[in-house]
Amino acid sequence: MIDMRNYFTHPDYFSIKDNFEKSFDKLKLNCDEHWSVFTTLQQKISNNKCPICEVGLTNIPNKPNTATLDHFRPKSDNMYPKLKCEPKNYILMCSLCNSTYKKDDFPLLDDSKKTTVDEKPLLFNPTEEDPLDFFELVFKQTPTGGLLELKRKSDISKDSYKYKICETMIKTFGLGYCHKYNHPHETIKKCRIGILAHHYITFIELAQAIATKNKKATALILKEKNRAKELKEYGFFRFISKNQFSIK
Numbered sequence: 001m002i003d004m005r006n007y008f009t010h011p012d013y014f015s016i017k018d019n020f021e022k023s024f025d026k027l028k029l030n031c032d033e034h035w036s037v038f039t040t041l042q043q044k045i046s047n048n049k050c051p052i053c054e055v056g057l058t059n060i061p062n063k064p065n066t067a068t069l070d071h072f073r074p075k076s077d078n079m080y081p082k083l084k085c086e087p088k089n090y091i092l093m094c095s096l097c098n099s100t101y102k103k104d105d106f107p108l109l110d111d112s113k114k115t116t117v118d119e120k121p122l123l124f125n126p127t128e129e130d131p132l133d134f135f136e137l138v139f140k141q142t143p144t145g146g147l148l149e150l151k152r153k154s155d156i157s158k159d160s161y162k163y164k165i166c167e168t169m170i171k172t173f174g175l176g177y178c179h180k181y182n183h184p185h186e187t188i189k190k191c192r193i194g195i196l197a198h199h200y201i202t203f204i205e206l207a208q209a210i211a212t213k214n215k216k217a218t219a220l221i222l223k224e225k226n227r228a229k230e231l232k233e234y235g236f237f238r239f240i241s242k243n244q245f246s247i248k
Contacts, residue, residue: 001051001052001053001054001126001131001135001150001175001235001236002046002047002049002051002054002126002131002234002235003126003130003131003132003235003238004042004045004046004051004091004092004125004126004127005126005127005128005129005130006045007041007042007045007127008088008127010041010045012041012044013041016037016038016041017087019037020034020035020037020038020087024085026085029081029082029084029085031084031085035069035085035087035090036069038069038087038090039067039068039069039092042069042090042091042092043057043067043092046092047233047234048067049233049234049235050065050067050092050093050094050097051091051092051093051126051235052093052094052097052126052173052175053094053096053097053173053175053192053195054195054199054234054235054236055094055096055195055198057092057094062095063095064094064095064096065094065095065096066094066095067092067094067095068092068093068094068095068098068099069090069091069092069093070090070091070092070093070097070098070102071083071084071089071090072089072090072091072106072123072125073089073106073121074104074105074106075089076104079104079106080106080115088127091125091126091127097173101172101173101174102123102172102173105123105172106121106123107121107122107123107168107172108120108121108122109121109122109161109164120161121165122164122165122168122169123165123168123169123172124165124169131235132238132239132242132244133153134152134153134156134162134165134166134169135150135151135152135153135166135170135239135244136150136151136152136153136154136239136244136245136246137149137150137151137203137207137236137239137240137244137245137246138150138151138176138245138246138247138248139200139203139204139207139245139246139247139248140178140200140248141248142178142179144193145197145200146197146200146201146204147178147193147196147197147200148196148197148199148200148202148203148204148236149170149175149176149177149178149196150169150170150175150176151166151170151176152166152167152170153166153244171190173192174190174191174192175192175196176191177190177191178191178193178196199234199236202230202231202234202236203231203234203236203237203240204247205221206218206221206222206231206240207240207245207247208247209221210240210241210243211245211247
């Protein structure tokens, strides 16, 4: 998961925002044909990866990994229609994270606090929060191969609001708890075997070198110019470099 918090301070953001706000009537909120202008900048900041699942993005329409801009708080009439044209409410996702997993969901700790200053969402926007504050990585071997999953940080109390955010993020986007799904159709829907296996293959050698404190192996992996560049473009690299992972 990618830290996108530098998005709102990026020099290009302010000019894009200014042009965007001049392109529609703020009273009519008729920004439908304009709000996608933020997509390219978010792709640049995320190294053209989905900030949630980190799959590589494409601009070809109608693909599972098509770059899309989601309304973090849904813009539907019964949700947050006034935020339809609010730039801070936009977040880049692959079309699968957007349309299949998150959809029009926006769970709260207490639904009665919706739209109030005390509103406590159970999903967080990577443009506002650092994923390192919530998760650890788990490299896990299964009967069918390796998976790289997210789990909540071990120092987060089970009775805390932060714990509920971790659980909701992981379950909503299918980024962990694969062992809990026994039915094949549930596994396909809830647990993203393909992308979790891909990330395992990408990072396991580096994680093993760091876990065993093999400085020579770690240096050799990172010395390979193209490989080091590829690894560092993932948000998961930050977790591994900070030893925020385990291997099972």
